[in-house]
Amino acid sequence: MKNIFYSIFLLILTCQTSDNSKNGIDEKFETQFTNADILNIRKTPSLSSEIINQIPFGSKISTSNKNIQESYAERIHSWHFVKEANGFVLDYFLQKNDIFPSIKKMELKSSYSYNQCNPYGIGIYKTIALQNNKTYYTDEFIDFDLGTKKIFNGNYQIKNDSISINLEEIETQSISYSDGIAKISEKNIPKEKKTNNIVLFWKDSIKGFITDNQEKYLDSTNYNVDLKKCIFTNKRCKHYDPFAADCSEKFAKSGICDQIGYFCKR
Numbered sequence: 001m002k003n004i005f006y007s008i009f010l011l012i013l014t015c016q017t018s019d020n021s022k023n024g025i026d027e028k029f030e031t032q033f034t035n036a037d038i039l040n041i042r043k044t045p046s047l048s049s050e051i052i053n054q055i056p057f058g059s060k061i062s063t064s065n066k067n068i069q070e071s072y073a074e075r076i077h078s079w080h081f082v083k084e085a086n087g088f089v090l091d092y093f094l095q096k097n098d099i100f101p102s103i104k105k106m107e108l109k110s111s112y113s114y115n116q117c118n119p120y121g122i123g124i125y126k127t128i129a130l131q132n133n134k135t136y137y138t139d140e141f142i143d144f145d146l147g148t149k150k151i152f153n154g155n156y157q158i159k160n161d162s163i164s165i166n167l168e169e170i171e172t173q174s175i176s177y178s179d180g181i182a183k184i185s186e187k188n189i190p191k192e193k194k195t196n197n198i199v200l201f202w203k204d205s206i207k208g209f210i211t212d213n214q215e216k217y218l219d220s221t222n223y224n225v226d227l228k229k230c231i232f233t234n235k236r237c238k239h240y241d242p243f244a245a246d247c248s249e250k251f252a253k254s255g256i257c258d259q260i261g262y263f264c265k266r
Contacts, residue, residue, distance in 0.1 A: 029062040029083055032094040038106045038265060041087035045079035047072065052087045053161045053202045056106035058132035061158065063094065084158040098132065105131035108209065110261035128263060130156055135165050147175040152196060162201045169194040200263055208264030217260060230264035
C-alpha cells in the first residue's frame with residue numbers, strides 16, 4: 001500500500017514540475033544591459049511583431065534566451081525574453097556589462113500650448129532624458145518673455161508596457177526670453193526634497209508615451225492626433241485666429257485651441 005501511495009506522489013510531483021517548466025517558473029534568466037539609444041520590445045520574437053514598449057539605453061534587464069533566431073545586420077541573432085517588459089528583443093542589442101559611452105540616451109519631449117489670443121502662445125515644455133537607469137527631467141513654463149524651469153534627477157523602472165520614473169527636484173530657475181535669448185535671472189535649490197513620479201505608457205498607435213491622465217485623448221472626438229509633432233490638437237483650432245481683431249472677445253480664457261503633447265522622440 002505504501003508503494004502505491006509513493007508512486008502516486010511521484011506522479012503528481014512530476015506533473016507539477018512539468019507544468020512549472022511550461023509556465024517559465026524554472027526558466028533561467030541572466031542580467032544584461034541594452035546598447036541601443038531606444039530599444040523596441042516586441043510582443044513576439046519577430047522583427048515584424050508589434051512594439052509593446054521602448055526602453056532606454058543602458059537599462060539593466062533580466063533576459064532568457066529562447067533559442068529562436070532571425071537575421072539582422074547581415075548576421076543571425078537569437079531572441080531573448082525580457083522579464084521586466086514581458087516581451088522580446090534580439091541579442092544584437094544586448095551586452096553583459098554596463099560600461100557605456102555617455103553620448104547615448106533616450107530623450108523624450110512633450111509640449112503643451114494654450115494660445116489665449118497670444119500669437120506666440122503660453123507653453124509648457126518637458127524633456128526626459130533616460131540613460132543607464134538614471135533620469136534627467138526638465139519642466140519649463142513660458143509666458144510671453146518670462147519663464148520658470150524646474151530640474152529633476154531620478155531613476156526609472158521598466159514594467160510591461162510602461163516606464164515608471166521617480167524624480168527629485170534639484171533646482172528651480174527663473175528665465176528671461178527677451179530679445180530671443182534665454183537668460184537665467186535666478187536659481188533656487190529647494191530646502192526640502194520635492195519628489196515627483198511619472199508613469200509613461202507606450203502606445204504603438206501614436207508611436208509614443210502617454211501619462212495616465214492622457215488616455216482620454218486617444219479616443220476623444222474633440223481632438224486630432226498629430227504623429228509628427230506628437231500632440232493632441234483641439235479640433236476647434238482650425239477656426240481660431242490669434243491675430244484677429246476680435247480674438248480677445250471670442251476666445252480669451254475660453255480654453256480653445258489647446259495642444260497637449262505626449263512624450264516621444266523628436
